[in-house]
Amino acid sequence: MKRVHHVGIAVADLEAAIKLYTDTLGGRLQRRGRLDDLEFALIDAGDDELELLAPDDAESAIGKFVKERGPGIHHVAYGVDDIHQELDRLRAAGLEQAGEVRTGVHGTPIVFLHPKSVGGVLTELVQE
């Protein structure tokens, strides 16, 4: 890992969450958009970033998370230089890939690691 790339937060109401993280907590809305079955908003907190994730569909991964556990912290993402090289290294160390490498909201490759292999933490790698 080079750094914490962002913290992903599952929210039930994206408008309310944007208001909370900007007006109240003092972050800055970088941009919002839609990717696959979710709506997202990226919040800048200084040089750090929060990724607010709202389900577009109750059966999506985020929809199920919110339904089962309520809104809350969803994942931690780390920036890496070469996602395939890092993923090979982490798999060799026993970490378990969850899903395919795909294009994330920043337009670069991302991949998730299964929380059961990372001490209960859903972990994302983001190529920078």
Next chain:
Amino acid sequence: MKRVHHVGIAVADLEAAIKLYTDTLGGRLQRRGRLDDLEFALIDAGDDELELLAPDDAESAIGKFVKERGPGIHHVAYGVDDIHQELDRLRAAGLEQAGEVRTGVHGTPIVFLHPKSVGGVLTELVQE
């Protein structure tokens, strides 16, 4: 908020977690210690920080968290300039303080905000 100060991660086995976040994931152990009823290890990830928290006592807040939900992401902490001023502002905006302002592992004042008032996210303020 000025930035994300750290991400707090509840762990069951501090030694194993330190090994995971350093040897495997590539962070650097900054230091470890004990504060009240928990053991902690601070992991540097570039300019970012992870706070690994292990319960010293099953009845502590972290002990109960691990018992009820398993290890995983516990809280997100934001750096602030003046914790009392920021706390007054956030309380006036409807956020709920959880516990007293106290000295955190960095030797500066910290305070938690109740997750039910912050979209399910246990939120910490750290004076920098």
